[in-house]
Each structure stands twice: as structure tokens, then as C-alpha cells.
Amino acid sequence: MHALLSVAHILGRLLMVFSIAYVMPIVCALIYRDGTLLTFIVSLLACLLAGGVLTLATQAYQRELKARDGFILVALAWILMSSIATVPLLLHQPMSFTDAFFETMSGLTTTGATVMVGLDTLEPSVNLWRHALNWLGGMGIIVLAVAILPMLGVGGMQLFRAEVPGPIKDAKLTARIADTAAVLWGVYFMMTLACALSLRWTGMGWFDAICHAFAALSLGGFSTRDASVGAFDSPAIEAVLIVFMVLAALNFATHFTVWRERSLRPYWRDAEVRGVLAVLFLSCLGCTVYLWWGGVYDSFWTVLRHVSFNLTSIATDCGFVSTDYALWPIFVPFWMLFLSSITASSGSTGAGIKMIRTLILVRQSGRELTRLLHPNLAAPVTISGIPIPNRVVVAILGFIFLYFMSIVAMTFLLILGGLDFISAFTAVIACINNAGPGLGLVGPATNYGSLSDYEIWVLSFTMLLGRLEVFSLLILFTPQFWRK
Amino acid sequence: MHALLSVAHILGRLLMVFSIAYVMPIVCALIYRDGTLLTFIVSLLACLLAGGVLTLATQAYQRELKARDGFILVALAWILMSSIATVPLLLHQPMSFTDAFFETMSGLTTTGATVMVGLDTLEPSVNLWRHALNWLGGMGIIVLAVAILPMLGVGGMQLFRAEVPGPIKDAKLTARIADTAAVLWGVYFMMTLACALSLRWTGMGWFDAICHAFAALSLGGFSTRDASVGAFDSPAIEAVLIVFMVLAALNFATHFTVWRERSLRPYWRDAEVRGVLAVLFLSCLGCTVYLWWGGVYDSFWTVLRHVSFNLTSIATDCGFVSTDYALWPIFVPFWMLFLSSITASSGSTGAGIKMIRTLILVRQSGRELTRLLHPNLAAPVTISGIPIPNRVVVAILGFIFLYFMSIVAMTFLLILGGLDFISAFTAVIACINNAGPGLGLVGPATNYGSLSDYEIWVLSFTMLLGRLEVFSLLILFTPQFWRK
Ligand SMILES: [K+]
Ligand SMILES: [K+]
Numbered sequence: 001m002h003a004l005l006s007v008a009h010i011l012g013r014l015l016m017v018f019s020i021a022y023v024m025p026i027v028c029a030l031i032y033r034d035g036t037l038l039t040f041i042v043s044l045l046a047c048l049l050a051g052g053v054l055t056l057a058t059q060a061y062q063r064e065l066k067a068r069d070g071f072i073l074v075a076l077a078w079i080l081m082s083s084i085a086t087v088p089l090l091l092h093q094p095m096s097f098t099d100a101f102f103e104t105m106s107g108l109t110t111t112g113a114t115v116m117v118g119l120d121t122l123e124p125s126v127n128l129w130r131h132a133l134n135w136l137g138g139m140g141i142i143v144l145a146v147a148i149l150p151m152l153g154v155g156g157m158q159l160f161r162a163e164v165p166g167p168i169k170d171a172k173l174t175a176r177i178a179d180t181a182a183v184l185w186g187v188y189f190m191m192t193l194a195c196a197l198s199l200r201w202t203g204m205g206w207f208d209a210i211c212h213a214f215a216a217l218s219l220g221g222f223s224t225r226d227a228s229v230g231a232f233d234s235p236a237i238e239a240v241l242i243v244f245m246v247l248a249a250l251n252f253a254t255h256f257t258v259w260r261e262r263s264l265r266p267y268w269r270d271a272e273v274r275g276v277l278a279v280l281f282l283s284c285l286g287c288t289v290y291l292w293w294g295g296v297y298d299s300f301w302t303v304l305r306h307v308s309f310n311l312t313s314i315a316t317d318c319g320f321v322s323t324d325y326a327l328w329p330i331f332v333p334f335w336m337l338f339l340s341s342i343t344a345s346s347g348s349t350g351a352g353i354k355m356i357r358t359l360i361l362v363r364q365s366g367r368e369l370t371r372l373l374h375p376n377l378a379a380p381v382t383i384s385g386i387p388i389p390n391r392v393v394v395a396i397l398g399f400i401f402l403y404f405m406s407i408v409a410m411t412f413l414l415i416l417g418g419l420d421f422i423s424a425f426t427a428v429i430a431c432i433n434n435a436g437p438g439l440g441l442v443g444p445a446t447n448y449g450s451l452s453d454y455e456i457w458v459l460s461f462t463m464l465l466g467r468l469e470v471f472s473l474l475i476l477f478t479p480q481f482w483r484k
Numbered sequence: 485m486h487a488l489l490s491v492a493h494i495l496g497r498l499l500m501v502f503s504i505a506y507v508m509p510i511v512c513a514l515i516y517r518d519g520t521l522l523t524f525i526v527s528l529l530a531c532l533l534a535g536g537v538l539t540l541a542t543q544a545y546q547r548e549l550k551a552r553d554g555f556i557l558v559a560l561a562w563i564l565m566s567s568i569a570t571v572p573l574l575l576h577q578p579m580s581f582t583d584a585f586f587e588t589m590s591g592l593t594t595t596g597a598t599v600m601v602g603l604d605t606l607e608p609s610v611n612l613w614r615h616a617l618n619w620l621g622g623m624g625i626i627v628l629a630v631a632i633l634p635m636l637g638v639g640g641m642q643l644f645r646a647e648v649p650g651p652i653k654d655a656k657l658t659a660r661i662a663d664t665a666a667v668l669w670g671v672y673f674m675m676t677l678a679c680a681l682s683l684r685w686t687g688m689g690w691f692d693a694i695c696h697a698f699a700a701l702s703l704g705g706f707s708t709r710d711a712s713v714g715a716f717d718s719p720a721i722e723a724v725l726i727v728f729m730v731l732a733a734l735n736f737a738t739h740f741t742v743w744r745e746r747s748l749r750p751y752w753r754d755a756e757v758r759g760v761l762a763v764l765f766l767s768c769l770g771c772t773v774y775l776w777w778g779g780v781y782d783s784f785w786t787v788l789r790h791v792s793f794n795l796t797s798i799a800t801d802c803g804f805v806s807t808d809y810a811l812w813p814i815f816v817p818f819w820m821l822f823l824s825s826i827t828a829s830s831g832s833t834g835a836g837i838k839m840i841r842t843l844i845l846v847r848q849s850g851r852e853l854t855r856l857l858h859p860n861l862a863a864p865v866t867i868s869g870i871p872i873p874n875r876v877v878v879a880i881l882g883f884i885f886l887y888f889m890s891i892v893a894m895t896f897l898l899i900l901g902g903l904d905f906i907s908a909f910t911a912v913i914a915c916i917n918n919a920g921p922g923l924g925l926v927g928p929a930t931n932y933g934s935l936s937d938y939e940i941w942v943l944s945f946t947m948l949l950g951r952l953e954v955f956s957l958l959i960l961f962t963p964q965f966w967r968k
Contacts, residue, residue, distance in 0.1 A: 068857060071856075290900075329899075329902065330899050330904070330905055331896065331899045331900045334895075334896070334899060334905065335896065338892065338896070361885055364882060364885075365882060365885060365886055365889075366962070368878075368879060368882040368883075368886075368955070369955065369958065369959050369962050369964075369965075370962075370964060371879075372555075372955060372956075372959055373552060373959070373964065373965065390878070393878070394852075394874070394877070394878055394881065395852060395855075397878065397881035397882065397884075397885060398848060398849060398852040398881065399852075400881075400885055400888075401845055401848075401849060401881060401884055401885075402849055402852075404884075404888055405849075408822065411818075412815065412818070412819065412822075415813075415814050415815045415818060416774075416815045418813065420814070421814055421818065421906055422905060422906065471852070471853065471856060472856075474853065475853050475856055475857070478850070478853050478854075480853075480854060480857065481853075481857065
């Protein structure tokens with residue numbers, strides 16, 4: 001109980017910091033005079049008040065957290081911030097708490113699945129708020145991925161405990177986390193700025209440029225238009241977004257190293273970078289040839305353009321859409337969803353299995369096959385020449401099993417409620433990978449608005465499950481977690 | 485090359501033994517005078533001749549096989565016997581080699597998927613041949629499961645090396661395999677006899693009773709009727725088949741122990757038996773309540789009857805059908821297919837992941853979660869109090885990953901050719917688990933006859949992949965296997 005109160009104390013502080021986020025839509029409301037100023041001021045105050053009360057009420061329980069409390073903290077942080085972030089949506093839009101919570105959870109987990117229609121005519125400040133949630137979610141994920149999950153040892157990610165960028169390696173743990181986060185946030189901020197400028201330069205207005213830059217670097221994938229990036233119909237904009245989506249799907253620590261060393265070589269040294277680029281390049285090429293050969297579009301270049309953008313977008317877990325790819329032969333959209341499970345790097349804002357685990361699993365499978373022939377040979381799995389401890393391999397295999405089982409279980413929960421199989425299965429994959437659009441009822445030309453409340457709650461849970469890498473959320477549901 | 489010729493020598497002998505199988509349809513043709521006598525005599529001679537020539541031509545290469553050759557042997561044994569078994573179908577039926585090979589592979593892997601229609605009016609001898617393939621496939625699987633795969637150490641099954649029934653434990657390896665096989669075949673034969681008599685007693689004719697007993701004990705699931713067991717519309721027949729399908733889904737070594745000890749206690753001691761019964765009981769109950777509550781049938785007993793039979797049939801990988809369950813709310817048919825992956829015991833004629841692996845995986849997941857809380861605690865996974873070596877756990881996790889990836893890869897191969905997702909996905913699951921019917925185009929009310937040649941070949945491969953527990957077939961496609 002004391003542990004919960006200590007966690008609550010930190011959550012209270014987190015809410016108070018989070019209230020600063022409302023300054024963005026407030027400034028926007030002042031510029032656009034879209035009638036949402038009061039809404040966002042009230043929301044800011046509500047958030048600040050809630051945070052303040054929580055902090056003060058639990059002042060007596062302020063203490064250093066144990067690792068175990070970390071699991072409660074991350075889960076509650078996402079749930080609590082998603083809840084409080086619904087306030088402006090509820091004040092301003094005729095939507096239920098269920099739908100609003102889905103939208104904010106989708107924003108903060110950078111899933112980018114939406115239940116809202118009429119985005120093109122939505123007040124700019126409300127749209128900015130959605131995109132700000134994407135962007136802030138991305139900041140949370142960077143801390144989570146680089147500092148918190150490795151510390152908790154989730155799903156083989158202790159691998160990266162040693163990989164925190166150099167200069168700050170020997171500091172105390174909390175200080176190190178803060179410094180690492182600050183460095184990576186710097187990278188994140190600069191790349192967002194570069195993306196916004198590039199989008200403005202290729203023809204977007206300032207507002208759209210900023211919103212889409214938020215959604216691109218966080219791999220959130222919210223858009224200010226119902227038709228997503230397709231509404232701009234611009235190959236230049238799509239090209240810019242492809243570049244930044246790929247950058248966002250790589251490890252931010254690698255970006256930092258590239259910047260520090262003033263050399264592109266760290267990209268080449270990073271096995272994940274090679275993996276991501278190879279998977280994307282070969283998939284784009286293969287799918288383009290397949291669709292072109294199938295005569296889906298007349299021009300090879302049109303196929304290449306649409307495949308490159310949409311495939312990269314789904315594979316990196318961003319989720320922008322430029323055309324209704326659900327109309328293509330189903331191999332391609334399903335392949336895109338498969339890639340959404342495996343492509344994004346560790347230490348990026350993407351989700352799913354992560355490229356590092358994919359690489360280790362592929363090599364481990366090869367090793368198992370070799371072992372059948374030479375039972376006493378036990379050469380370790382290596383990545384870039386570095387041997388991976390057996391315990392990490394087991395943790396990753398365990399992760400993949402629970403990840404698959406989560407997809408199975410969530411799909412069953414949805415079809416139990418009567419949803420058709422394809423919508424259910426692809427919605428679960430899109431949500432657990434924090435990618436965004438699925439197929440069927442939740443395809444690229446539609447959104448999650450037609451789902452029932454039950455389905456929306458199941459998928460909200462699925463998004464969080466994917467974001468917290470399955471283990472760190474499931475552990476809260478085990479009896480031994482709550483045992484003294 | 486010498487190794488291949490040594491394997492060919494054994495395959496030649498195997499074919500000569502296999503030619504005895506044709507005696508069954510020959511006797512049937514003599515009794516029913518259905519005009520197939522010449523067909524089966526020619527087939528017998530062709531098989532004997534092929535086997536004889538192969539044996540003699542490779543006489544010089546006769547030698548003890550290495551473990552490595554075992555992988556080639558089992559894969560080629562299934563492929564060669566499936567090929568030669570097509571002869572009577574090709575001589576008598578207007579079907580392509582592709583379709584005939586699918587049918588015989590489906591028989592010998594005990595998948596029971598069929599491409600043939602008009603079974604009700606098919607010559608009895610041809611129908612008996614199909615069912616004989618199921619039954620003989622079952623005999624092959626018992627050797628494979630109890631002796632060969634554990635010897636090769638496939639997917640954690642070295643676990644069972646120690647579990648060969650008692651009295652013959654210390655004999656030489658080859659002698660032990662032969663003795664074990666003989667003992668288990670005895671159990672298999674007696675249970676088949678009991679099943680045939682029970683079916684005759686509950687109202688089937690002798691011919692149908694024998695055919696369905698072959699298909700039940702092998703968990704093959706071929707039927708002499710297009711409508712499968714539904715054609716008999718008899719609760720008593722269904723009850724008999726439920727009992728024998730469940731028995732066939734348990735470890736034959738456990739049956740043998742029960743017989744030897746004259747006590748039912750070995751069933752209770754076997755963790756797999758408890759697992760299979762619990763999964764089947766809870767699933768039948770849950771699905772019955774769900775369908776009854778959904779008003780699918782008026783009477784609770786009708787629901788219970790149809791759910792018990794069809795769910796048990798698919799879950800045990802048998803594949804008999806008594807009603808078009810694809811019309812039920814999709815949760816239930818998908819749950820049945822899920823169970824087909826996990827339910828059958830090791831050492832049974834079922835396929836898929838197997839209950840022992842399911843149990844170990846569930847406990848391993850619990851252990852991984854515990855480890856997040858207590859990183860230095862490393863209590864081993866136990867089954868019935870016996871600790872499972874870590875290496876076995878890793879092998880099982882590796883197996884499950886390759887099994888899932890095989891489902892993904894085969895589904896992509898099918899949708900690449902244009903098949904719809906639900907048909908492709910469920911066909912792959914039904915075939916890799918050697919269960920039989922899927923959903924969509926290959927649902928319980930239809931069969932695999934509408935698929936293209938390409939799809940048929942992919943699924944033939946999938947059936948073999950499942951039967952050989954993924955690893956032992958995939959290893960043949962690795963370069964290191966063929967390296968000196
Ligand atoms: K996304
Ligand atoms: K079967």
C-alpha cells in the first residue's frame with residue numbers, strides 16, 4: 001500500500017509537469033481564435049490541480065522507488081495521463097469517455113488509431129492537442145525504451161543496459177537516466193524541427209507541417225485530415241515523411257552517436273539499422289514488382305510511390321496512409337502488417353517485437369537447427385560479433401511467445417463480442433504494434449469509430465500492452481506481484 | 485551421396501513392406517466385387533517392384549544409418565509412400581497427380597483433408613484404401629513420435645528419451661525401437677478393434693465401422709461420406725467416436741502402462757492426460773453455454789451434442805464433422821482451430837504443438853514473469869514434479885517460434901497466389917496440425933477440391949511440415965545439413 005502511495009506521489013508530479021503540455025494548444029487557440037481557449041485553460045488547471053492534490057496528499061510517502069514499483073508506475077502513468085488528456089476532448093467534442101480515452105491512449109502510446117471523423121474541419125487547437133499527445137508519448141517512450149525497460153529487464157532488453165551512450169555511463173542511476181533522456185530528447189526535438197521545416201518547404205502550411213512532424217518523429221501517425229497524408233497528394237511531402245519515419249524507427253542513441261562522432265559510420269555498425277533498411281528496401285521492391293506485375297496501377301512509378309510510402313509507414317509503426325491500400329491484392333497489406341511487428345528498432349519510438357529481437361530470433365533458429373546435427377555444439381548467438389548471453393535469448397523467446405499469445409487472446413476477446421475475424425485480427429496487430437490502421441472495418445479508408453465500446457476498451461488495453469512490451473503490463477495481473 | 489543411397493536402400497525395403505497394405509483393398513474388392521481388383525493387384529505389384537528394384541540397386545550401400553540420415557529418411561519415407569499410394573487413385577479416378585498426392589499425403593500424415601467428392605458412391609475398396617492410409621500413417625507416427633524424433637532431439641522431445649516403457653529400456657537402440665513400436669502397435673490395434681466393434685454395435689455397417697475406426701484411432705479423420713459423421717446422424721455413434729478420439733489423443737505409452745498395471749492411475753499421473761481432459765471439458769462447456777446463450781439451437785442438448793463432437797474432433801486433430809459449424813458465431817470455430825494446435829499429447833497420433841509443450845510453455849511464461857521480480861531466482865520449470873532442463877525449455881521455445889513462423893510463411897505463400905485470408909490462414913492451421921477442415925473455402929461443409937494446384941502443393945508441404953514437427957523437415961533446407 002505504501003508502495004502505491006509512493007507511486008501516486010510521483011504520478012502527481014508527473015501530472016503537474018504534464019500540464020505544461022496544454023500551453024501548446026493554448027497558444028494555438030490564441031493564434032487561430034478557434035473558440036477553444038477556455039477549454040484548454042480549464043483543462044490545464046484541472047490537470048495542475050489533480051497533480052497538485054495528488055502530490056500533496058502523498059507527500060509523506062515520498063521515497064526512492066524499488067524496481068518492482070516501476071511496473072506499477074509506467075502502467076499507471078500511461079493510464080492516468082490518457083485519462084486526464086481526455087478533458088479537452090470531452091469539453092469540446094460530443095464524444096463518450098470511452099472514445100475519448102481510446103483517442104488519447106492512442107495518442108500517448110503513439111498508435112495513432114482514431115475514432116474521430118471530420119478532422120479537416122476540427123478546431124486547429126484540438127487537432128494540435130492530438131498531435132501533441134503523439135509527440136509527448138514519443139518522449140515518454142524514449143525514456144521507457146532507453147532507461148526504464150532495460151532497468152526492469154523486460155523481454156531480453158537488459159541487453160542494452162550497457163549501451164547507454166558513452167559520456168554518461170558511470171554516473172548514478174537516476175542521474176544517468178535523466179541525462180540520457182535529455183540527450184535523446186535533444187535529438188528527438190532537433191529531428192522534429194528538421195521534419196517540420198522540410199514539410200513546410202515541400203508545400204504544407206505551418207500548422208500541418210508541425211502536426212505531421214510531431215506524428216512522424218513519434219511514429220504516432222495522427223493526421224489533421226481524414227484522408228491522412230493522401231489529402232496532400234504530394235510526392236515531395238511523402239518523400240520527406242519516408243525519410244523521417246525511417247529515421248524515427250532507428251535507435252535514437254545511434255543518432256546521438258552519429259551526431260557526436262560527426263560520421264555516418266555508427267549507422268553501419270548498428271545491426272538494427274542494417275536490418276531495418278534491408279527489410280524496408282527489399283519489401284518495397286518486392287511489393288512494387290508484385291503489384292505492378294498484377295496491373296494494379298498503370299505506371300510503375302505510381303506503384304513505387306504508393307508502396308514506398310504506405311509500406312514504410314505501416315512497417316515503421318507510424319501509420320500514415322496515402323491511398324486505400326486495402327484495395328490491393330491482400331498479400332501486400334498483410335505483409336505490411338507483418339512488417340509492423342518486426343521492423344522498428346529498439347530505442348526508437350516504434351513498437352512490436354523490435355528488429356534486435358527479430359535478428360536474435362532468426363539466428364537462434366539457425367542455431368537450434370545446427371544443434372540437431374551437432375548436439376554438443378553450443379556456439380552462442382552473436383549480433384555484430386557480440387555474443388548474446390543464453391539468458392537473454394531465453395527471455396526473448398519468452399517475450400515472443402507471450403506476444404503471440406497476446407495477439408491470439410485479444411483476437412478471441414474481439415470475436416467473442418461478434419467482430420469479424422479479419423477486422424479483429426488486424427486491429428489487434430495494428431494496436432499491439434502501435435501502428436494504427438488495420439484492415440476490414442478498421443482499414444486505411446475508415447477508422448475505429450464504428451467499433452462498439454467493448455471493442456474499443458479491448459483495443460485500448462491492447463495498445464498499452466504493446467507499448468509496455470507485454471511483460472511489464474501482464475506482470476501486474478499475476479498474484480506473485482502483489483504478494484509481500 | 486553414399487548416405488543417400490543407404491537411405492534409398494531402407495526406403496526400398498519400406499516400400500516392399502508397404503505393398504502388404506494393398507491386401508486390405510484387394511480383399512475388399514473380392515468381397516464387394518466393385519471392379520477395382522485389377523487396379524489394386526497392379527498397384528501392389530508396382531509397389532513391390534519399385535521397392536525391390538530400389539533395394540537391389542542399392543544393396544552395396546547397406547549400412548547402419550547415422551542420426552543425420554534419419555532426417556532424410558523420415559521426410560523421404562512420407563513423400564515416397566504418398567507418391568506410390570497414388571497409383572490406385574490415378575488408375576481408377578479421373579484425378580491429377582497433384583490432387584491424388586494431396587489425398588494420399590493427407591491420408592499418411594493423418595490430416596484427413598480431402599479433395600474428393602462423391603465419397604458415398606465411391607467404390608468401397610478405394611474408400612478403404614484412403615482409410616487404410618490414415619491407419620498406416622498412424623502406425624508410422626507412433627514410431628516417429630516415440631522412437632525417431634526423440635532420438636533426433638527435435639523440438640525438446642529428447643525429454644521423452646527416458647520415457648520409453650519399462651521392460652525394454654536397456655536393450656540395444658534398434659531392438660528397443662522395434663520392441664517399443666511393436667508394443668504400441670499392439671495397443672493401437674486393440675483400440676482400433678474395440679472402436680470398430682463399438683461403431684458396429686451402435687448401428688454402423690461393418691464397412692463403415694472399420695473405416696471410421698481406422699480414421700478415429702489414427703486421428704486421420706477421413707470418412708466414407710461427403711457429410712462425414714454427420715451422414716449417420718446418430719448421437720450414439722458420435723459418443724463412441726468422442727471416446728476413441730480422446731483416447732487416440734493421449735500418449736500410447738500411457739495406455740500401455742495402464743494395461744500392464746491393470747490400473748487407471750497412470751492416466752492421472754500423466755500431466756498431459758490431465759491437460760487434454762481439462763482443456764476439452766472446459767472448452768466444450770464454455771462453447772456450449774456461449775452458443776446456447778446466443779440462441780444458435782433451441783435445445784441445450786443439441787448444442788452440447790454438436791459442440792462436444794465437433795470441438796473434440798478438431799481439438800484432437802481428428803477432423804470428423806457432424807454439422808456445418810462454420811455457421812456458428814466465429815468464436816467457436818476459431819477456438820476449435822486454436823485447440824487443434826495445442827491439445828494432442830506427445831506420443832499420440834495427433835499433431836501441432838502437443839500438450840506437453842503447451843504445459844511447459846505456460847509454466848515457462850510464469851517463470852519469466854517471476855524473474856522480472858526476482859532476477860536471481862532461477863527455479864526450474866517442473867512438470868509433475870520433474871524439473872525440465874533449461875536446454876529442453878529453449879528447444880521448445882525455439883520450436884514454437886518456428887511453428888508460428890511456418891504458419892505465417894505458408895499463409896503468405898497462399899495469399900500471394902490470391903487465396904482469401906481466412907481460407908488461407910485456417911487451411912494452413914488445419915494442415916500444419918494435421919487436423920483436416922479449416923474455414924472459408926475449406927470449411928466443414930466443403931473440402932479442398934476447389935483449390936488451385938499451387939495451393940494444393942503448398943498445403944501438401946504444410947501437412948508434412950506439421951507431421952515432421954517443423955524442425956526435421958526444415959533442417960533439410962539448410963546449407964549446413966548438406967555440408968560434409
Ligand atoms: K502509429
Ligand atoms: K486429422
